[in-house]
Amino acid sequence: ETGVTQSPTHLIKTRGQQVTLRCSSQSGHNTVSWYQQALGQGPQFIFQYYREEENGRGNFPPRFSGLQFPNYSSELNVNALELDDSALYLCASKGQGYTDTQYFGPGTRLTVL
Amino acid sequence: GENVEQHPSTLSVQEGDSAVIKCTYSDSASNYFPWYKQELGKGPQLIIDIRSNVGEKKDQRIAVTLNKTAKHFSLHITETQPEDSAVYFCAATSSGYSTLTFGKGTMLLVSP
Numbered sequence: 001e002t003g004v005t006q007s008p009t010h011l012i013k014t015r016g017q018q019v020t021l022r023c024s025s026q027s028g029h030n031t032v033s034w035y036q037q038a039l040g041q042g043p044q045f046i047f048q049y050y051r052e053e054e055n056g057r058g059n060f061p062p063r064f065s066g067l068q069f070p071n072y073s074s075e076l077n078v079n080a081l082e083l084d085d086s087a088l089y090l091c092a093s094k095g096q097g098y099t100d101t102q103y104f105g106p107g108t109r110l111t112v113l
Numbered sequence: 114g115e116n117v118e119q120h121p122s123t124l125s126v127q128e129g130d131s132a133v134i135k136c137t138y139s140d141s142a143s144n145y146f147p148w149y150k151q152e153l154g155k156g157p158q159l160i161i162d163i164r165s166n167v168g169e170k171k172d173q174r175i176a177v178t179l180n181k182t183a184k185h186f187s188l189h190i191t192e193t194q195p196e197d198s199a200v201y202f203c204a205a206t207s208s209g210y211s212t213l214t215f216g217k218g219t220m221l222l223v224s225p
Contacts, residue, residue, distance in 0.1 A: 002156070002158070006156075033212075040218075041217055042117075042202050042204075042215030042216055042217050042218050044215070045212045045214070056212055090157070100145045100162070101159060101162065102147075103159065104149070104157045105156050106154075106155055106156045
């Protein structure tokens with residue numbers, strides 16, 4: 001186990017709704033990244049938060065937004081859900097200092113109907 | 114941006130055989146290459162990584178090789194066991210950044 005936790009485990013929403021996913025990073029990790037993994041594909045980078053600020057973003061529209069809190073936990077918010085948003089959403093945390101190793105949580109499976 | 118190609122998409126071996134998964138990357142600035150194992154219903158688990166100043170790294174039955182000139186790196190698993198069955202992903206990034214670019218994955222099936 002990596003120490004990265006995510007909630008909820010599964011979620012079912014309908015098109016047009018909004019969703020919030022949560023992530024608790026590994027103890028001592030101050031950088032959190034979010035990835036979207038469609039079925040049968042590799043994870044795709046959504047954005048990264050470092051010390052409560054977004055400091056990197058992938059090719060995702062603005063309706064994907066996030067937050068990082070002082071305890072380094074994080075939220076991913078998706079507005080106006082579309083069917084194609086159905087995927088496994090993964091959170092990964094990285095330690096302080098010069099390190100590249102990212103540790104992933106178990107993910108949240110989002111289904112949009 | 115970075116593009117990572119991974120082959121094969123599926124790989125079936127007998128227990129005890131070796132398995133090799135290959136990846137190529139496009140961005141010459143990439144210098145950190147992790148490999149993740151993902152079991153059904155779980156998040157990716159880091160199994161080994163390599164930096165561009167090293168050509169090979171081993172950890173028990175797992176090894177990774179890197180050819181910077183050709184921009185490709187490979188995962189080698191020896192003496193495979195049924196519990197090695199999973200989807201394996203290669204990834205690449207520039208050191209200091211968190212944007213991992215992943216390959217599409219290889220489903221490894223090890224038959225007893």
